[in-house]
Amino acid sequence: MRHLGTKKLETERLILRPFTLDDAEPMFRNWASDDDVAKYLTWKPHGSVDETRKRLEQWVQRYAQEDYYHWAIVLKEINEPIGGVAVGQQSSDTQMVHIGYSIGKPWWNKGIMTEALHALIAFFFREVGVNRIESRYDPRNVGSGRVMAKCGMKYEGLMWQADKNNQGICDCILYGILAEDYFGR
Numbered sequence: 374m375r376h377l378g379t380k381k382l383e384t385e386r387l388i389l390r391p392f393t394l395d396d397a398e399p400m401f402r403n404w405a406s407d408d409d410v411a412k413y414l415t416w417k418p419h420g421s422v423d424e425t426r427k428r429l430e431q432w433v434q435r436y437a438q439e440d441y442y443h444w445a446i447v448l449k450e451i452n453e454p455i456g457g458v459a460v461g462q463q464s465s466d467t468q469m470v471h472i473g474y475s476i477g478k479p480w481w482n483k484g485i486m487t488e489a490l491h492a493l494i495a496f497f498f499r500e501v502g503v504n505r506i507e508s509r510y511d512p513r514n515v516g517s518g519r520v521m522a523k524c525g526m527k528y529e530g531l532m533w534q535a536d537k538n539n540q541g542i543c544d545c546i547l548y549g550i551l552a553e554d555y556f557g558r
Contacts (some may be wrong), residue, residue: 374465374468374501374502374503375500375501375502376439376501376507377439377500377501378438378441378442379391379436379438379441379442379443379444380496380500382444382492382493382496383489383492384460384488384489384491384492385488386448386449386450386485386488386533387446387447387448387449387485387488387489387492388447388449389444389445389446389447389458389489389492389493390444390445391433391436391443391445392423392429392432392433392444392445392454392457393433393445394426394429394430394433396429396445396453396454396489397422397425397426397429399453399454399455400420400423400425400429400445400457401419401422401425401455403453403454403455403456403477403479404455404456404457404475404476404477404478405418405419405425405428406418406419406420406425407409407421407477407478409478410475410476410477410478410510411427411539411540412514412538412539412540413510413511413513413517413539413540413543414475414538414539415537415538417529417539421536428446428464440463441460442459442460442470442554443457443458443459443460444457444458444459444489444493445457446458446474446476446485446486446489448480448485449473451543452500453552455476455477455480455485456475456477456485456489457474457475457476457477458472458473458475458486458487458489458490458493459472459473459474460472460475463471467504467505468502468503468504468505469503469504469505469506469507470497470501470505470506470507471506471507471508471509472490472493472507472508473505474486474489474490474508474510474517474520480518481516486520487520487523487524490520490521490524491524494506494524494525494550494555498555498556500553503551503552504551504552505550505551506549506552507529507547507548507549508521508522508526508527508548508549509532509536509545509546509547509548509549510545510546510548511536511538511540511543511544511545512531512543512544512545513540513543518546518548521548522548522549525550525554525555526548526549526550527548527549527550527554528546528547528548529547529548529549530546530547531544531545531546531547532544532545532546532547537539545553
């Protein structure tokens, strides 16, 4: 893998870029404070803009690391972040990245997260040189699974009580895509 850090990427409707401290208010307002957004996530909804700002400070400091990947999803139409997508786990040994994401409720079911994940899959295979990209979701969060499938990821299995989110210990469904499948298309 050739780590490149969180590079700015652009799609038809989106700019994927590193978070800044100026993102605190839109992040809090657009998704970080929403119980519905956090329902199947591992972090609790933020109670204040200050809490969001403190989280952003941690992320911004980590951008100095070439192997840190965490993007704000900026909708060009409104020019502010509406969600985030990050590598939560990675392995140099297997050349794998595990991607997680969240997006504000007003932008659900509009193809935005699919567009963002497509861009990241291309980035990781074409530029970073990973061999495998994976992601997982709580089976009750079917929309997240649809995003993975639309991006060419394949169902790999159900793991019983193998994860924990804001609903407690839960099952999770694993999806993955290999470089050979991506380039073979």
